[in-house]
Amino acid sequence: MNHYHFPDRKGRFEIFGGKFVPETLMPALKELEEAYLEAKEDKNFQKELTKYLTDYAGRPTPLYFAERLTKSLGKAKIYLKREDLAHTGAHKINNTLGQVLLAKRMGKSRIIAETGAGQHGVATATAAAAFGLPCEVYMGEEDIQRQQLNVFRMELLGTRVIPVSSGSRTLKDAINETIRDWVTNVRTTYYVLGSVVGPHPYPMMVRDFQLVIGEETKEQILTKEKRLPHYLLACVGGGSNSLGLFYPFLEDDVQLIGVEAGGLGLSGDKHGATLARGSVGVLHGAKSYLLQDENGQISSTHSVAPGLDYPGVGPEHSYLKKSGRAKYFTVTDKEALEAFQALSELEGITPALESAHAIAYLKKLIPKLDKDKIVIVNLSGRGDKDVEQVAQILSRKA
């Protein structure tokens, strides 16, 4: 990276980002930023993190040439970055190992986290178990309903799952409640935030822990194809898997495409298309695009994928959209469900409903491309957690 230098010292990505939090959290954010920057430069910390990413989480994850999927669409070559094969079944573990290791280094005695789909909750519970720290995870009641398997997994890992019944009872409200816990127990507790959202330094730190995805991808595609890809595709809720993939390619001649939740379609309000339909505002500590009404009240969102069911998005994505460096499109629930089934049948890989959004966008992108083009999709998680919900949806239709 030569030119790209965000965030600045105040945690800004141009106009986005910053620290919009109650006073109680300001000292904690400063402490966190200092500890993180110190750990980042510390070879021993990096060595230990690499050891855990390799021996415990199973990195590097493969870059897989999806031959049957490529043939079925008949054009550009499609590769899948297999984050679904990382321990716990999603990219979330990259970030939670980094943050829990940092929490331990900072001497914190308790871990808290929010979760939407449950993947970040499971990944946090896993890291907390691996390092022997007590852990509590806030989860919206609506999400608890639709992600029972992940609730049980967290409990199995020794984590207490706390249901959140306020607001829309999804990810947004789980974050509110985790922040309230953190404000209360700030001296002893470390908040493992799961995406590139929230106040500085979280968007930067989570991106840094996730960019291993893009770094590996770059090395792997250069080995396999001796050239860079033309397109990178990933789903965007808060935006951690997409930013992790995109970041090492920001200064390369590669097109970056983020896919948001189109829900039941963009004409109503049943979607999570923050970048496509949102306006600038401040939520959960950062300035970014938001889904909100004309009075600045935050909108309820909808997506079949709980991890994309969020009215905000990371400040860095907001910047990448505004600057035009990345493009953002949407895919509906229906298209995502079709992709969920299609990838299972064609490749024997069941994607998470979140990742299925990125897969679904291939149908729109690939017909426009020549055969010599290369497209890489981040398969950010596996779909085991969604099987029961999808079975219910499909049987309702049948």
Next chain:
Amino acid sequence: MNRIEKRFEELKKQGKKAFIPFITAGDPDLVKTKALVLELEKRGADIIELGIPFSDPIAEGPVIQRSSQRALEGETSSLKILNLVKEMRQETEIPLVLMGYYNPIFKFGERKFIEKTSRAGVDGLIIVDLPPEEAHFLLKEAEKNNLDIIFLLTPVSSEERIKLVCENSRGFIYCVAYTGITGDEKRKDKNLKDLVAEVHSLTSTPVGIGFGISSPLAAKKAASLAEIVIVGSAIVKKIEKYKANKNLVKEVGAFAESLIRTVKK
């Protein structure tokens, strides 16, 4: 001199402490909000803090969360609150402080919001999730419009932050009694006394203590430490209890008076 400054000047002469009740504008509706403000003034409140409801109030406990929810269900908006203030200014000169979250103000347009707020007759503004570092533009606009921006301090604020807030806060300084959300009666923080003492050593701006003060005894204790006692959740709880009762205004007024009496002693 604005209304807040004037009020503190008077209190200083009388050697009395100040009492600030908090209520959410629009809970249970804006007509009752006006009646509550006038009643609280009659019972001896010195300044009224009016909450602007927000969908995601991350620093509030369950009582004020529910209160904001009720206000939003009644479609309370910033504009309607400012119109209410304008209307109330026909009848009262009690200092009014709005308390809210940043996004509704940002969405309204910061400059426009400050101008309209000041013109409507509001005297001060507390924005829970806007620390001084992010408030440069707002502070400039507020100064132009003679509106006080009030910042908060907590028992974990560093020396550096205490200085920063003392330099920037106008009207008064809001010291949060413990690390936590509003309305938690059981929490106590041993550092509160030190915090207030440190603020007093740095500035002559009056200091208020808020969060978790729910009884006359707790109010009395807070009054022994600082110039201002701020009570929110305990009052809002009464509003919740009597929201459908014709005695709402009287009941809330009587409860506030029981606190005011101990503060003014």
